[in-house]
Amino acid sequence: MSPAAGPAAAAGPRREDHPGAPAREQTWPQGVSHEATMSIGAVLAVLQPEFPAVTVSKLRFLEEQGLVTPRRTGSGYRKYSRADVERLRYALTAQRDSYLPLRVIRDQLADLDAGRSVEHPSHARVVTRDGELVAPAAGARVSAAEICELTGAGEAEVDEMASAGLIIADARGRFPGRSVQVVQAALSLARHGISPRHLRSVRTAAEREADLIDQVVAPLRAQRSGAARERGAAQAAELAELYATLHAELVRAAVDQLG
Structure with missing residues (x-):
């Protein structure tokens, strides 16, 4: 995979388009409408049920980072297509479930645009099992072994996170279900050289x-x-x-x- 291009290069030159302009079918995903008809508010309404924390400023930030390039009307308003929504959903899911850096997500989208396959992180086993989320339910308690199974972390890594106070076990040695997401995030930060003691x-x-x-x-x-x-x-x-x-x-x- 080539080095990540900067946000401006990835996004390409800013274009001012008008409704009805030719669709950009060359970008991923193919087979989804590239006709720009949706306002940023409409996109937010589609994504918020799945990503409650997403905001207008977050969508603009992802645009600035070159992950999506909505069309602009003559008066400067953003217009998104269904394909743009799927690119945003891909980016938000990769951030939430695999904690991927934006530069990696940008590279993956570039590969998809070029028709190349994308290899997803093997450690992100918390994401799906037969298409269903397998993260523990709210209020659930999990053992250290279950955290290892769900995240791909080693026992020593889980112990280090517990020692740093990032996850806290109860008297029975079980952790809150949310510890799975904490460990996932800490693992991703560790790959950048940020250890649990720094957190x-x-x-x-x-x-x-x-x-x-x-x-x-x-x-x-x-x-x-x-x-x-x-x-x-x-x-x-x-x-x-x-x-x-x-x-x-x-x-x-x-x-x-x-x-």
């Missing part, structure tokens, strides 16, 4: 944010009403997503300052 500050920051969220929702959780407690849980989940979005944007802004 202790991330865990500490997450705990501080959870404490703040708890303070906000505590009045609802304290009520006897089941409905109030459900609202508290929903509010806590929403705040967690907002914190995650804020953290991601702050990291991107800090990286941009690196020059």
Whole structure:
């Protein structure tokens, strides 16, 4: 596979197109409409049920990175095709399930555009089994061996992550189901030279944010009403997503300052 091209090179020159312009059938996926008819809001409505955290700014960011190139109307509005939506879905899935860097996803899309096959990471066994997600359900508890089975991590790697406080076992030695996603992310960072011990500050920051969220929702959780407690849980989940979005944007802004 050739080295990843920069975002601008991957995206190609900016074109101002009009509705009804010829479709760009040469890009992947073939057999899906390349007619640009959808607004960015319509694309968001299609993708959010599968990717609840996706936002308009995220879609624009993926465009800036050269993963998709929507058409522009004469007045500058973005127009997407069904093929564009599938490219976005491919990128979002690769980020969520395999934690692939954008440069790798961009290379994969370029290979698909050229008709070449793409080899997916063998460690991403959490993604599907006969087309179904096999990540543990919310609230599930898993053993270290199950984490290894689902993620491809070695026992020593799981032990290192536990020692760093990234995943925490209960008295029976079992971990929250979400530990699978944590281990997946930590494995991907390790491939870039970032070890679990470097991530202790991330865990500490997450705990501080959870404490703040708890303070906000505590009045609802304290009520006897089941409905109030459900609202508290929903509010806590929403705040967690907002914190995650804020953290991601702050990291991107800090990286941009690196020059």
